[in-house]
Every structure is written in C-alpha cells, then in structure tokens.
Amino acid sequence: MRMNASAAQPDLTSLFPGRGQAGSGRGEGFFVEALGEHAVISVADANGRMIYANRKFVELTGYCLEELIGSPYGLLKSEYHSPGFFREMWQTITSGQSWQGEFKNYRKTGEAFWMRVTIVPYLGADRKPEKYLSIGTDITETKMIEGARQQRLSFDLIKDEIYLFWPGTLDVFYANRGARIRLRALGQTMMGLTLPALLQDLPEENISGRLAPLIEGRRKWVSFEASQQRPDGRTNPAEVTIQMIAPDREEPHFLAHIRNISQRKQAEIAKQQFVANVSHELRTPLTTIKGAFELIRSGLCNATPERAGQLAAMGLKNTTRLENLIEDLLDMERIASGRMVSRLQKLDLSALIQKSIRDIASYKPEKSVSVRGSGIEAPIWVKGDEDRLRKVMANLLSNAVKFSREGGEVDILVERDGTRVGISVRDQGVGIPERALSTLFDPFTQADFPDRRPSEGAGLGLSISRAIIEEHGGAIEIDSTEGHGTEARFYVILHPSAAEA
Secondary structure, eight states: OOOOTTSOOOOGGGGOOOSSSTTSOOHHHHHHHHHHHHSEEEEEETTSBEEEEOHHHHHHHOOOHHHHTTOBGGGTBOSSSOHHHHHHHHHHHHTTOOEEEEEEEEOTTSOEEEEEEEEEEEEOTTSSEEEEEEEEEEOHHHHHHHHHHHHHHHHHTOSSEEEEEOTTTOBEEEEOHHHHHHHHHTTOOSTTOBHHHHSBSOOHHHHHHHHHHHHTTSOSEEEEEEEEEOTTSOEEEEEEEEEEEOOTTSOOEEEEEEEEOHHHHHHHHHHHHHHHHHHHHHHHHHHHHHHHHHHHHHTTTTTOHHHHHHHHHHHHHHHHHHHHHHHHHHHHHHHHHTOOOOOOEEEEHHHHHHHHHHHHTTSSGGGOOEEEEESOSSOOEEEEOHHHHHHHHHHHHHHHHHTSOTTOEEEEEEEEETTEEEEEEEEOSSOOOGGGGGGTTSTTOOOOOTTSOOOSSOSOHHHHHHHHHHHTTOOEEEEEETTTEEEEEEEEEBOHHHHHO
16 A cells, blocks of 8 residues: 555654553663664763763773763864864854764774764753764774775876785785786786796795895885896896785785886996996096106107107197097086076078088098088078087087098088978998997997997987087987998078078
8 A cells, every 4th residue: 555645654752652561661762772772972061071972982982981071072083184174063063053074083092993973962942052962983994995995096096016915925915007007918917926926036935034024023114126027028127115014904914016127227337337438538538648748758759849749739639538528528417407508599500510521620530531511502591509519510520430431421411491401411431230229319328339349439429419409499310221321410490581581
C-alpha cells in the first residue's frame, strides 16, 4: 500500500516511549544512548571548557575523564589550522548558528587524529549560547587513505623513479609514473618485482646490509650508486636513495628514489677532460716560452742575433696562444653567467672577412693552405660586433686550415638571403667522423680521429662561436664527411639601411 505523501508522521521519540519494562525510561534517553554508541560527543560551557565527554571521546583522545572535564579544547589542538579557522568557527557558534567542519587534533600519546564535527549552540532565555554540543565522527582512516592517494599523485609528478617496498621481502608494492614507464619499456610488470631485480650487479645480501642501519634506526637514509638495465640491453648509472617510512596506523616500509645520473657522469668526464686539456694547453706554450728565455739567458745565442730573434718570436707567439686560451676561458664564463653582451652596430662584413683572411695567412704557413673569399668584393653592411664576429671567423678559419691537407684550399662564400647574410667556410680536408658531429658544439670537446694526435686547442672555439652567432640573432651549423672536408655555415642580420636598399 502506497503511503499518502501528505499523511502526518509521528514524532520520532514517540515511537520509543520506553525501554525494557514499562516506565523504565523515556525515548530521549534511548536516542542519547544510541547516538553515544556511534558518535564522539562532548559539551562545552560558554567559555569553551569541557563539561561533558562521552566514552568514545575519552577513548579517541586517550585522556581520562578527569583530565578532560574543565579543560579547554586547546588541550587537543594541533598547529595544522590557522588562527583564522578558529576565529571563523567561534564567530559562527557565538552568534547562535551551527558550525560544521573538520579538525586535526592530537591524542595524549602525540598521535594525530581527524574528526568531522558539528557544533550546535544551546541558547538560553536571552537567546545567547549557554553551552555548545559537539557531535563528531573519527575520519582518521579516511584522511590517511586520502593522504596516501595525494602522496602518490605527487610521486607521479616526479620525473625520477619512486618505489615503495616491504622490509622483509623487498617486494615492490608501488611504482610511480616514471618507474612504470621504464618497466613497460623493459617489458616488465610489478608482479613479483623486488628491489634487487631493479638494479644490476647488486645482490640481495648487499642491499639488505645497506638497509640494516635504517631498520635499526641508526640512520635516516642511505644513498649509493648502482646500474640499471636499459631497453637496448645496455646499462646506465643510477643514484639510489632509500629511507624508512613509518606512517601512523600503517606497516613501516621503504621508499626508494632512483635517479639516472648518466648526464652527471658525462659532466664529470667532461670536467676531467677539461682539466687535462687546459693543463696541456697551458703547459705547452709555457714550456716553449721558458725554453726560449733559458737559451737567451744562457748566452748560447749571443753569437747569432738572428737566432735570438727567432727565439723571441717563438716566445711571443706562444704568449699570444696563452692569451687566446685565457680569453676563451673568460668567454665561457661570461656565456655560463649570461654576461656576454655584444655591441651590435653597422659593420662592413666584407672588410672584416678580408682582414680575417690576411690574419690567418700566418697560421701554419708550413702547410701552404690558400684561403679565398667570394662575394666580398663590395661592402656588405650588417648588424654586428666587430670583435666578436672576427673571433668567429678566426675560429672557423683556423679549424679549416688545421684540418686541411698540405697545399689545400679553403673557400669563403658570402651570399645575401633576404634580410640576412650567409657565410660559408669550406675546406677539403680530413673531415669529421659522423659520431663526433653531435657533440662538436659542446664545450671542451674535440673530434676524435683514431689515426691522428689530438689537435691543439681546448675545444672551446665552436662553443663560443655558436654563443656569439646566436646573440647576433643568427644560427650556425656544420656539415662534414670524413675524408672529404667540412663546411661551417652561419648567418647574421643585414643592417636596416642595407636591407631597405
């Protein structure tokens, strides 16, 4: 039978007039007792001091009833909530309105717990609150689940690999997004995955020994290096950091943070190569200069002034070499710190290239390499810094001559392309191995020729040249075929007056 929606409903308390024997109690008492079995209940006086706490309140907080009665709620207060949070709550309930919200508090043991609470003011005859009834539920478990979910969402934002695993078995029970991507690339899943399986050449007993200080509480974290397998079958170096986590009401477990440190290792190698290169580049000219001065001082060349002049010229040449190296190092520091600033102004590119050709004539004259320019017969006005662009030309031309064969030729071709000018420096020398092309512009890097000794220079010229050209609003690139020569191309912007013409 369908009930008429307009039918009158009896008062809830009238459905339970008594409990047990007739006349043994009123319905209100039954409801209070039933509510007390479910909810955490307390009552405060007008000043906010507790005057009542039910059994569930006592059990949840860990305080005995005598400690709670007469105490302010600040006894449980955590630092999680701001003063504004409590100010808004008190303004609401003292105005006679109910308030609902969530509290993070502390038990007597210091453990945190969460409650969802409704506070209802009991108004006196003057319509002002005399008491405050607080009815709440323990939502600590819900908050912990939500906290764990948020934590794992945060882990997914980390590019490195994050794993959670159990102390006893070392079984992995969580992997963040970065870790899952790598596992899929390797054709693996988390099923039966352990921490030792993630690392190469690191047996389980070795890992267990590293984890012992964490389990015993002697250390908060451990860090070590290991190897990881790559999808192509090779390995890469990794830094592994592990710490013990013991959340409230959860079984303690480990968090492993695994970071690929291939780039760091490459940087360390590059640094070592840089120190070796610079040491060699400094030692060689210094040795020559010192030897020249020792011969002059010893008087062995007094009888031959011409020989003394040759030694002095040798010393000056190597002094210039040292100055250039120091200037290159300073330029690299300026580039790294963002302090390299070019003064762009109207500049005749043709005149600059012609002077660069004259300057390079004295570089390695024994090779008899000829340098020719094309397209520089008339002035070409560009926006540029003369000193910086001359340095670029010097770097490109010295490389071309250095790697040319004896009696070879180097061609410079200048062509206008719309509002910019392209400059090409082409040689017919030994060329560059294909494997070295991708790192040519890296600082302190030189092309590796198996059948040739390392060439002079610290490997800074192309890196500096690229920074200069990019600051001019241009770009630079290099094409080469081993055994057939190399072509370096870059472009700069025409000066507005030349572009309009």
